[in-house]
Amino acid sequence: MRPHLSMIVSDVARTAAFYTKVFGQPPQKQTNDYVKFDLKKPAFNFVCMSSHRQNISEVSHLGIEVDSAEQLQDWKSLLSKNEIETRDEMSVDCCYAHQDKIWFSDPDGNEWEVFYVKNQLDVPKEKTNTVCDPKMGCCT
Secondary structure, three states: OOOEEEEEOOOHHHHHHHHHHHHOOOOOEEEOOEEEEEEEOOEEEEEEEOOOOOOOOOOOOEEEEOOOHHHHHHHHHHHHHOOOOOEEEEEEEEOOEEEEEEEEEOOOOOEEEEEEEEEEOOOOOOOOOOOOEOOOEOOO
């Protein structure tokens, strides 16, 4: 099983070059208005396309959960090597978990987090709704 995400982007060529750096491999398919990354690690079918009928995709943020602190550092090294600016959040309590994270943005401003959950935290009984927004701080 692999998740699939298809996003509308403003510039497919620029987006393809950016995500080639992020994932450390070229796309499986690319045209002037379509790019597909068929990734095995992380298991992810990721497509970006242009469209004159739709607005650029808007999401809160996207994420990749890794299994260890070492894998998080591997991601940080890959992004740094490819000159992608990152922002660290280490040992934070966010979304009811204690985590280490690195954040980066794609060419259209979509925020990505690569994160390692150190341990889960309890959800307080009085808390019924949570907004996680990387631009405003987590779990506001």
